[in-house]
Amino acid sequence: MSAKKAEKAEVEHEIRSIMNEDRALPVELDDKAVATRAKDAARIAAEVDEAEAALKEHTKHVKARLNGLKERQRRLLEAVREGSEDQQVSCEIIHDYTEGARKVVRMDTEEVIHERALTAEERQQSLPTEEPGEGEGVALNEEEVVEPSE
Numbered sequence: 653m654s655a656k657k658a659e660k661a662e663v664e665h666e667i668r669s670i671m672n673e674d675r676a677l678p679v680e681l682d683d684k685a686v687a688t689r690a691k692d693a694a695r696i697a698a699e700v701d702e703a704e705a706a707l708k709e710h711t712k713h714v715k716a717r718l719n720g721l722k723e724r725q726r727r728l729l730e731a732v733r734e735g736s737e738d739q740q741v742s743c744e745i746i747h748d749y750t751e752g753a754r755k756v757v758r759m760d761t762e763e764v765i766h767e768r769a770l771t772a773e774e775r776q777q778s779l780p781t782e783e784p785g786e787g788e789g790v791a792l793n794e795e796e797v798v799e800p801s802e
Contacts (some may be wrong), residue, residue: 749777
């Protein structure tokens with residue numbers, strides 16, 4: 653080798669650096685690798701379907717919870733705005749035969765909250781009944797008496 657070429661090779665060696673790295677490059681697959689990838693893709697497709705169904709179900713539950721929270725919030729804001737809210741209050745229903753009226757009375761304030769006329773059916777009062785005492789018979793008519801069985 654000539655002195656000039658040897659000098660040039662020495663200079664190139666000093667300015668060159670060699671490193672190794674991995675890169676994603678196309679590699680042709682054999683039939684076995686293709687079959688494996690197809691099997692994996694089918695399994696992943698099933699998992700995707702399951703995940704999408706779970707997401708849909710979860711979304712449905714979250715929406716229901718959110719709607720419930722919004723409804724509670726609406727009722728609370730309405731109560732604040734109105735200064736009152738509907739609550740379960742014990743009431744008494746009175747059939748006043750003297751006045752011919754049916755009254756609904758709040759038990760907490762004794763306020764009549766609803767009043768209307770008695771219907772014809774409601775005006776029919778039932779007769780008081782007494783249970784026969786121990787050992788007494790019940791008269792079905794003037795001649796028959798049924799004794800209680802023991």
